[in-house]
Amino acid sequence: MNIIITGLITGSMLALLAIGFSLIFGVARIVNIAHTAFYMVAGYCIYVLSVKLGLHPVLGMLIAVVVVTVFGLLAYKFLIDPIREHEAAVLIATIALAMIFQEAMLLIFTGDYLTVSALIEGYFILFGVKIFYQQVLTFGVVLVLLAVLWFLLMKTKLGLAIRSTAEDREVANLMGMNDSQLAMITMGISVALAGFTGAVIAPLTVLSPYMWMEPLILMMAVVVLGGLGSIKGSFVAAYILGFTEALVVFLIPKGAFLKGSVALSIMILVLLLRPEGLFGIVFEEER
Amino acid sequence: MKRVTFGWSFFVTVCLVIFISVPVWGRTIKIGVIGPMNFVQGKGHWNGAIMAADEINAKGGVQVGKEKMKIELVKSDSNEFLSMTDATNAIERLITSDKVDFIVGGFRTESVLAMQDIAMDNKKIFIGCGAAHPEICLRVAKDYNRYKYFFRGTPFHSGYLVRTSFAHMGFVGAILKKELNIPKVKVAIVAEKAVWADPMVEAAQGVIPKMGMDVVGVWRPSDKATDVTAELAAIQKAEPHMIFTMFSASVGITFSRQAGELKIPAIQVGINVEAQKDGFWEATKGMGNYVFTMNTYARGVEVNELTKPFVDTYIKRFGEVPTYTADTYSAILHGLVPNIEAVGSLDADKIVARMENEESNVPSGRIKYEKDAQGRPTHDLTWGPGYLTSLGVQWQDGKLVAVWPNKWVAAPGAPEVTYKGMVPVKIPPWMKK
Numbered sequence: 028m029n030i031i032i033t034g035l036i037t038g039s040m041l042a043l044l045a046i047g048f049s050l051i052f053g054v055a056r057i058v059n060i061a062h063t064a065f066y067m068v069a070g071y072c073i074y075v076l077s078v079k080l081g082l083h084p085v086l087g088m089l090i091a092v093v094v095v096t097v098f099g100l101l102a103y104k105f106l107i108d109p110i111r112e113h114e115a116a117v118l119i120a121t122i123a124l125a126m127i128f129q130e131a132m133l134l135i136f137t138g139d140y141l142t143v144s145a146l147i148e149g150y151f152i153l154f155g156v157k158i159f160y161q162q163v164l165t166f167g168v169v170l171v172l173l174a175v176l177w178f179l180l181m182k183t184k185l186g187l188a189i190r191s192t193a194e195d196r197e198v199a200n201l202m203g204m205n206d207s208q209l210a211m212i213t214m215g216i217s218v219a220l221a222g223f224t225g226a227v228i229a230p231l232t233v234l235s236p237y238m239w240m241e242p243l244i245l246m247m248a249v250v251v252l253g254g255l256g257s258i259k260g261s262f263v264a265a266y267i268l269g270f271t272e273a274l275v276v277f278l279i280p281k282g283a284f285l286k287g288s289v290a291l292s293i294m295i296l297v298l299l300l301r302p303e304g305l306f307g308i309v310f311e312e313e314r
Numbered sequence: 315m316k317r318v319t320f321g322w323s324f325f326v327t328v329c330l331v332i333f334i335s336v337p338v339w340g341r342t343i344k345i346g347v348i349g350p351m352n353f354v355q356g357k358g359h360w361n362g363a364i365m366a367a368d369e370i371n372a373k374g375g376v377q378v379g380k381e382k383m384k385i386e387l388v389k390s391d392s393n394e395f396l397s398m399t400d401a402t403n404a405i406e407r408l409i410t411s412d413k414v415d416f417i418v419g420g421f422r423t424e425s426v427l428a429m430q431d432i433a434m435d436n437k438k439i440f441i442g443c444g445a446a447h448p449e450i451c452l453r454v455a456k457d458y459n460r461y462k463y464f465f466r467g468t469p470f471h472s473g474y475l476v477r478t479s480f481a482h483m484g485f486v487g488a489i490l491k492k493e494l495n496i497p498k499v500k501v502a503i504v505a506e507k508a509v510w511a512d513p514m515v516e517a518a519q520g521v522i523p524k525m526g527m528d529v530v531g532v533w534r535p536s537d538k539a540t541d542v543t544a545e546l547a548a549i550q551k552a553e554p555h556m557i558f559t560m561f562s563a564s565v566g567i568t569f570s571r572q573a574g575e576l577k578i579p580a581i582q583v584g585i586n587v588e589a590q591k592d593g594f595w596e597a598t599k600g601m602g603n604y605v606f607t608m609n610t611y612a613r614g615v616e617v618n619e620l621t622k623p624f625v626d627t628y629i630k631r632f633g634e635v636p637t638y639t640a641d642t643y644s645a646i647l648h649g650l651v652p653n654i655e656a657v658g659s660l661d662a663d664k665i666v667a668r669m670e671n672e673e674s675n676v677p678s679g680r681i682k683y684e685k686d687a688q689g690r691p692t693h694d695l696t697w698g699p700g701y702l703t704s705l706g707v708q709w710q711d712g713k714l715v716a717v718w719p720n721k722w723v724a725a726p727g728a729p730e731v732t733y734k735g736m737v738p739v740k741i742p743p744w745m746k747k
Contacts, residue, residue: 033544040541138353138395140564140588142571142597150576156547157576232540233564233597241538276533276544283545284507284536 030273032153036162038269039169040228044242045249045261046176047220053256054193055210057107058118063239063246064125065218069095069225070234071132074143084146084230092222099218103211111210125239132236145230165227172223173262179216180258189213193256244287248294254304264305268293342386343376343660345650346408347642348401348419348429351391354591355444355639359419361632362443362640363387365624366647376651379658385646388412394425401425402432409436415660416441416650418467418642423447423510434460439662441467441645444638446510448473451694455686462666465683465693467649468641469610469704474697476514478608479584482706483558484525485718486583486606489739490555494746499527502549502580504569505560506537514560522558530554537563542572550578555745559584559607567597574601577744582606592634595712602709604742609707610638610678612716615735617679617703624677635714644676678702699724699731710740 048062069091076087102124110116147160180186191199192209200206232238249268253260271293272286279285297304347363349356367385370376375384390408393400402425408414409432417433420426421444430450433440440463442450448471454461469475487499503518505511515532522529530552533545542565549557557580561569566588573582586607588594594602613635616622624643628636636643650665653672657664670691673682679702684694695702699722706718720736723729 033547036543037541133352137357138350139593140567140597142567142599144599148575157543157550159543159572159575162543228540233567235538235564237538238540241536241540273544277548280531280533280545280548282534284534284539287536 030270030277032156032158033273033276034266034270036158036166036269037272038266039166040224041242041245041249041269042262042265043165043169043172043220043224043227044246045253045265046173046258047217047224048246049250049253049256049258049261050176050220051210051213051217052250053258054189054213055111055206056114056256057111057210057214058114058121059107059214059217060118060121060243061102061125061128062121062217062221063243064128065095065099065221066225066228066242067132067234067236067239068098068128069222070143070229070232070238071136071141073226073229074136074141074234077143078141084144088146088226091226092219095222095225096215096219099221100211100215102218103214107214108207108211111207125243129236129239136234136236138236141234142232143229143234159231161227161230165231168223168227172220176216176220176258185212241287245290248290251294251304252297254306257304257306260304260306341381342384343378343416343654344386344388344412344414345646346388346390346405346412346414346417346419348390348392348405348408348417349421349444349639350393350395351389352393353395354637355421356391356419358637358639359421359443359642360387360389361628362636362643363418363646365628365631365640366643366645369647370651377655377658378660388414390419392420392425392429394420394422398422398425398428402428405429405432409433409438414438418443418645418650419639420444421639423450426450430461430464434463437463437662439463439465439650439665441465441642441649443467443642443645444469446470446472446475448694451684451692452686454693455688455690458690462670462691462693463662465645465649465669466695467645468638468678468695470695470697470702472510472514474695475585475608476517477697478704478706479514479558479560480518480521480525481722481724482583482606482608482718483522483527483556485706485720485722486556486581486739487525487527490581490741493741494555496555499556500530500552500554501527501556501558502530502552502554503532503558503560504545504549505532505534506539506563506565507534508537508562510562511560518558527556535565535569537561537565539565539568542569543576545569546573546576546578549580550576554580556580557582557584559586561585562587564588567594567602570594570602570605571598572601574598574603574605577742579742579745581742581745584608589709590637590707590714592714594714595709600712603711604709604740606706606708606717606739609705609714609716610641611636612705612707612714612735615705615716615733617677617705617733618675620675620677638678641676641678644678644681648674648676648681678704699729703731705733708739710737 072091076082077084145161150157249264253264275286276283349359375382390404392404417440423445426445566586583606589605589607590609653669682696705716717739719731722731
């Protein structure tokens with residue numbers, strides 16, 4: 028029971044990050060390495076707004092999501108869009124962007140570890156396992172966001188356009204869809220998801236200018252396992268790795284630090300056996 | 315017009331060159347302060363050093379022979395948490411470009427070992443104020459002529475850190491037995507995955523049973539783990555009374571906060587570097603209550619007559635209790651300066667020859683440099699009653715108070731040690747249910 032509950036919670040956190048990353052890759056083929064850096068910026072925004080300026084945490088979180096989304100849109104417009112056709116250049120540019128965010132946070136907040144208050148303090152006991160209310164909230168937010176995302180993609184014209192562009196950019200262009208504009212909107216949604224992740228996870232974690240690196244690696248593992256660009260795949264893979272992490276901690280207590288390495292090993296194994304991941308598109312068939 | 319502009323530019327340049335080249339206030343003693351300046355450890359290095367420099371300069375400076383020389387500090391960011399190359403470049407720059415006379419600071423053992431080589435090659439006295447690995451000082455004994463310019467300023471080496479931690483564990487274990495009527499205390503060992511903790515984990519597994527306690531398990535989370543709920547669920551299942559911690563990084567905050575919030579019925583004792591800082595209470599949102607850690611300073615505690623003035627002035631000036639890296643203060647004020655004045659020179663060899671045989675009181679105790687079993691100088695710090703012992707501190711309702719040494723007897727027949735300002739240890743109330 029410990030493993031199931033811990034795995035569900037960890038998986039939800041990973042899913043939130045991976046889905047945003049997967050979305051922008053699936054639609055615009057943008058590998059946004061700065062994705063978790065946006066999540067870090069959201070965390071710091073919440074810290075400034077709720078701890079330093081004394082705003083209500085929920086208001087702080089909403090503002091942080093907006094701020095991060097604006098950053099994401101600006102980054103797309105001025106950094107990614109001009110070089111979008113060169114995927115390797117985009118990859119490098121987003122690494123640089125993440126480093127810029129990191130150094131900026133280091134300059135402003137120094138290397139001191141900071142924290143923000145949980146939206147709901149305390150815990151409850153389920154089958155003998157103590158669970159934070161904040162973790163349950165995170166789990167709930169993942170489900171709500173996924174439902175919203177599903178509705179947006181499957182039931183709206185914008186979603187149809189995004190899916191069409193993801194399917195075949197050239198045909199979508201011929202049908203009169205502005206793929207650059209759609210990519211920008213998708214970037215906004217993706218970064219907003221990173222912002223939401225920062226918002227719900229910040230109270231459970233410790234803020235530091237390097238906090239984006241560890242989740243980046245895990246998120247990449249999730250995305251590769253699930254299949255690059257597949258939202259459904261990311262969701263499933265996040266829980267697989269969440270349970271794997273929990274298993275490592277419970278079965279090899281002395282090797283708890285290996286949970287990241289195990290996740291990466293799974294990623295390498297999947298790359299070797301099934302390069303397209305669980306739900307991805309075979310590379311050869313891609314545009 | 316052009317000629318006038320050129321003439322003025324030339325004149326200003328010449329004036330600037332003269333101004334920079336000619337010492338206006340006479341020669342100064344340049345001390346390089348090196349550390350990770352964007353982090354609390356580096357801030358401590360710098361704060362301690364400027365306190366010492368200001369104190370010395372306010373009295374007119376250092377008497378070097380017939381000349382009175384002021385202290386000039388040069389700040390150097392080693393960035394050693396992220397890059398060892400940055401650290402070696404920084405110390406190289408201090409020596410070759412800034413031309414410092416002495417160096418204090420350093421934090422990570424790996425970086426200090428590399429920086430030490432550069433300082434030694436340039437025959438610069440380097441007082442280490444952060445790294446605890448014994449090898450740094452064993453080098454002095456093994457190759458004295460090369461490494462004699464290195465002295466350990468703080469903390470005492472990791473072997474002594476282990477002994478102190480075990481003393482803390484025994485101290486709290488006895489209280490648990492008495493207050494909770496536990497026949498045999500059970501201990502969970504939780505250490506971040508880092509090189510410094512590896513030998514400590516091994517030693518703890520061997521020593522704890524000899525202390526009459528049981529080890530229920532060992533957990534090794536990542537030093538940057540942002541969630542340890544899985545570990546905590548497993549620990550709680552093992553039902554320990556005490557969690558012996560070894561944390562130097564952010565996992566110290568995560569673990570304490572989550573363990574406190576989940577009210578894990580065990581007291582945390584050991585080393586938790588983050589818990590040594592005033593910001594820990596806010597960082598854990600008060601959930602770090604009852605966390606016990608080794609520390610060097612605490613409010614209201616007097617190891618000797620120098621402790622209170624130092625701690626009080628530091629708090630007044632920087633708004634927080636000094637961390638141990640602020641012992642750059644002692645390294646300069648009680649280490650370098652008296653020896654420079656005594657030999658009347660900045661000659662490194664003369665200063666080393668005197669300094670290694672001197673004993674001096676510092677705010678954290680008394681410094682005496684050790685010799686190894688063969689009588690070779692190691693320039694390492696002597697540990698124990700009468701010298702350096704460190705403190706055991708505990709977070710009690712928002713205040714970091716000192717609880718150890720309190721009637722501590724280091725060995726049978728040794729004198730009992732209690733520093734002024736000690737208060738009793740508090741057991742988390744949720745352990746008493």
